[in-house]
Amino acid sequence: MTQPVTTTVTHAPAAPPAPVPGLPEVPALPAGYRLAELDDVADRAAVIDVDRWAFAYELSPEDEAAAVWELEPGRTVGVWDERDASARRLAAVHSSFAFELPVPGGARLPTAGLTWVGVHPGHRRRGLARAMMTAHLVRSARRGEVVSALYAAETGIYGRYGYGVATQHATAKVGRGAALRDVPGAQDLVVELDRLDPGRHGELLEGVHAAVDRPGWILRRSAALRAGHLVDWPGARKDAESMRIAIVRTTAGEPRGYALFRRKESWSDAGQPEGTVKLREHVALDAAAARALWGTLTDLDLMASVHTGRLAVDDALLHLLTDLRGAQVRLHDGVWLRLLEVGAALAGRRYAADVDVVLEVHDDLLGANAGRWHLRGSPSAATAERTGTPAHLALDVAALASAYLGGTSLAALAGAGQVTEHVPGSLAAASTAFGWPLAPAMSWGF
Numbered sequence: 200m201t202q203p204v205t206t207t208v209t210h211a212p213a214a215p216p217a218p219v220p221g222l223p224e225v226p227a228l229p230a231g232y233r234l235a236e237l238d239d240v241a242d243r244a245a246v247i248d249v250d251r252w253a254f255a256y257e258l259s260p261e262d263e264a265a266a267v268w269e270l271e272p273g274r275t276v277g278v279w280d281e282r283d284a285s286a287r288r289l290a291a292v293h294s295s296f297a298f299e300l301p302v303p304g305g306a307r308l309p310t311a312g313l314t315w316v317g318v319h320p321g322h323r324r325r326g327l328a329r330a331m332m333t334a335h336l337v338r339s340a341r342r343g344e345v346v347s348a349l350y351a352a353e354t355g356i357y358g359r360y361g362y363g364v365a366t367q368h369a370t371a372k373v374g375r376g377a378a379l380r381d382v383p384g385a386q387d388l389v390v391e392l393d394r395l396d397p398g399r400h401g402e403l404l405e406g407v408h409a410a411v412d413r414p415g416w417i418l419r420r421s422a423a424l425r426a427g428h429l430v431d432w433p434g435a436r437k438d439a440e441s442m443r444i445a446i447v448r449t450t451a452g453e454p455r456g457y458a459l460f461r462r463k464e465s466w467s468d469a470g471q472p473e474g475t476v477k478l479r480e481h482v483a484l485d486a487a488a489a490r491a492l493w494g495t496l497t498d499l500d501l502m503a504s505v506h507t508g509r510l511a512v513d514d515a516l517l518h519l520l521t522d523l524r525g526a527q528v529r530l531h532d533g534v535w536l537r538l539l540e541v542g543a544a545l546a547g548r549r550y551a552a553d554v555d556v557v558l559e560v561h562d563d564l565l566g567a568n569a570g571r572w573h574l575r576g577s578p579s580a581a582t583a584e585r586t587g588t589p590a591h592l593a594l595d596v597a598a599l600a601s602a603y604l605g606g607t608s609l610a611a612l613a614g615a616g617q618v619t620e621h622v623p624g625s626l627a628a629a630s631t632a633f634g635w636p637l638a639p640a641m642s643w644g645f
């Protein structure tokens with residue numbers, strides 16, 4: 200069992216960030232509420248309590264024992280309810296991870312991975328989340344983080360803060376024995392099935408995961424995030440088996456892929472096996488590994504279907520299947536991005552084709568981003584400078600975030616009224632340049 204990871208670093212509570220030109224002021228809270236940085240150790244129980252109120256869950260004693268504290272010291276901020284001075288209580292919380300976001304071309308940009316956003320239901324719709332979100336954007340920008348990334352609990356929450364959907368993922372339900380195309384070399388690979396043992400498998404799994412070269416593919420950099428990913432929550436099993444791992448290896452023993460999964464047995468009234476396989480994560484480093492992995496997972500005895508979990512929208516499985524229609528594919532919003540520094544973000548990635556374009560960016564919240572940016576980009580270099588020359592294209596910072604990793608084209612966004620073309624021809628050229636051969640994806644949630 201994974202042992203809880205504890206951190207002993209403490210931080211003195213800090214005042215809310217001071218106003219900085221181009222960055223917004225944190226909106227005033229109702230009387231009696233106070234925004235403050237939280238102490239990683241002293242305030243931990245209060246943070247967990249708000250989280251449970253906000254997300255409506257309880258942990259069993261077994262789950263408590265398996266839980267891992269993943270939050271990084273110095274990055275958690277909350278709102279105290281001090282209306283009754285004798286009974287101060289935490290009313291809201293959020294935190295972030297120091298991530299690196301791989302962008303087209305391979306650079307990794309400093310990124311604030313926003314997480315644990317929660318407001319106690321007794322304090323909702325009073326502006327606590329808006330104050331925390333503003334503080335998050337300001338603190339992240341001041342740390343030099345170029346973007347903020349998150350998974351949204353609900354799709355209506357984050358657009359107002361300038362976040363756009365930058366990755367999408369698919370899920371599929373694949374029937375037992377679904378026909379897969381042959382891939383040369385797949386037969387030569389070995390697929391081992393084992394109980395997941397974080398001690399034995401953790402390093403192998405993270406090594407294969409880190410070998411993926413794809414925009415958006417954020418790695419679990421801290422020991423706590425790695426441990427947290429491998430927690431096999433007893434409460435999540437719901438009568439299924441404990442977590443298993445399938446490892447794809449060459450005959451020389453080199454790992455080329457893996458899947459974390461569990462099976463659950465079930466029988467129809469007529470006595471037919473109806474078991475299900477559910478994946479938590481999978482990686483395949485080449486076509487043969489993907490074929491070997493999915494070939495194994497779709498041919499487990501007594502299992503009628505495989506629930507894939509997150510698939511990149513161009514995942515190999517979708518092209519291995521001969522009958523895509525039978526796979527019940529669904530599309531989901533994935534990582535939402537907020538560009539904190541538009542110039543650094545535009546210059547930080549590379550472009551699929553040469554591009555020379557002026558973008559007029561609207562940003563109501565982070566004024567330093569607003570205005571015209573002259574982007575000159577190519578597959579090997581990019582610059583982005585402020586300019587006074589007329590714009591080719593105009594768009595909101597959230598639409599730019601959606602196009603930023605190459606997952607959604609500027610032309611598609613224009614089709615939904617989110618990009619305006621002022622100079623004919625510039626939309627097609629910029630759309631081509633912002634594209635990328637592989638769709639952006641992230642394999643795990645945070």
Ligand SMILES: CC(=O)SCCNC(=O)CCNC(=O)[C@H](O)C(C)(C)COP(=O)(O)OP(=O)(O)OC[C@H]1O[C@@H](n2cnc3c(N)ncnc32)[C@H](O)[C@@H]1OP(=O)(O)O
Nearest residue numbers: 253314315316317318323324325326327328329349352355
């Ligand atoms: C990255 C993550 O961690 S995602 C997790 C988000 N957390 C959750 O979903 C847990 C349950 N929900 C909550 O804790 C809270 O309801 C929150 C955090 C979503 C919102 O907190 P509140 O303090 O009520 O929000 P606040 O009062 O600041 O509202 C700000 C704006 O967001 C809007 N809003 C708040 N919640 C929602 C929602 N769930 N859906 C759509 N809009 C919302 C408000 O109407 C308000 O709109 P305005 O800009 O027109 O004024």
